[in-house]
Amino acid sequence: MIVVDTNILAHFWLPSDHTELCDQLFQWDPDWVAPVLWKSEFRNVVFLYMRKKLIDLSEALQVSEKAENQMKDREFHVNSIQVYNFAEKSDCSSYDCEFISLAEDLDTKLITMNKQILRSFPE
Template sequence: MIVVDSNVLAYLYLPGEHTPAAEALLRREPEWASPMLWRSEFRNILAGCLRRKALSLDQALALQREAEDLLAGFEFEVDSHEVLRLVGESDCSAYDCEFVALAMRLDTRLFTMDKKLLRAFPRHAYPLSAG
């Protein structure tokens, strides 16, 4: 099992430059986990696509359902104390530190393209291309 951030999920479901890397990661590591926060972040990504008219409402709803199915049983609450401790050790947002905290709790790797996370937590955060 690995932890993925919301952008990795977006790369998987919204075709773009990083989609092949996200698909390859899913083939190699089929059990993806994420903090519950991923749902709101992914909905916000889909909202941007709706506003730009890149997706219809039906398409956005289908992608949300598909992502929820992928993560079913692998969504976790994270400890606030741990998140805030990680915030204090870095210049990363609390949102981003939720993903790191989960990876640490599960003793696994976090895959992300977030440069701040990659710099601040090199023992836990790995670039999507490293999958």
């Protein structure tokens, strides 16, 4: 099991330069989990694709449904105190710290391409 952030999920489900890499990650470990927050962030990314005319509404709904099905029963709530503690000792947003907190709670790795997270929490 690994915690993946919204960027990983977006690259997995939407066409990008990193889609193939995310496909390989899924082959390596398909047991992906994330904080409940992922869904709102994912919708925002999907809408950006719509705004840029990279996908239409029908495609957006399809990709959202597929991602939500993938993550069904793989979403977790995180502890606010822990999130604030991670945010306070880093330059990361509280959103980012939800993923960090979940990885710590589950004693597993967070997989991300977010440079700020990687700098602040290299472990």
